[in-house]
Amino acid sequence: MLSLEALETKLDSLIGRTSDTPRWLTIDAAESYSGLSGPSIRRLIRRGTLTAYRPIPGRVLIDRRQFDTVILSATAPPTAGRGKRRPDGGAARGGCCTY
Numbered sequence: 001m002l003s004l005e006a007l008e009t010k011l012d013s014l015i016g017r018t019s020d021t022p023r024w025l026t027i028d029a030a031e032s033y034s035g036l037s038g039p040s041i042r043r044l045i046r047r048g049t050l051t052a053y054r055p056i057p058g059r060v061l062i063d064r065r066q067f068d069t070v071i072l073s074a075t076a077p078p079t080a081g082r083g084k085r086r087p088d089g090g091a092a093r094g095g096c097c098t099y
Contacts, residue, residue: 007072014068024053024061033064034071044070 025033030041041062044050050070053061 030062
């Protein structure tokens with residue numbers, strides 16, 4: 001669980017970023033805004049974690065407020081093999097450049 005200070009820092013950073021950010025984001029804009037990849041955002045939509053709005057055919061919009069809530073509610077630590085390093089400095093699976 002996040003400490004109160006960590007949550008406050010996250011909220012402050014989001015508030016600072018949202019002043020110039022429109023409420024509705026395309027998937028490309030959501031990628032730039034959050035640092036998540038397009039496939040990750042589409043996966044959140046497919047799982048029902050994030051709602052996609054389609055005002056016209058071919059245009060997908062995401063509510064930035066809901067997107068912020070989804071990001072802030074993600075408190076799970078990285079699992080082995082996905083961004084988590086082993087104590088010996090190698091990758092969780094296989095390692096790099098071991099021939």
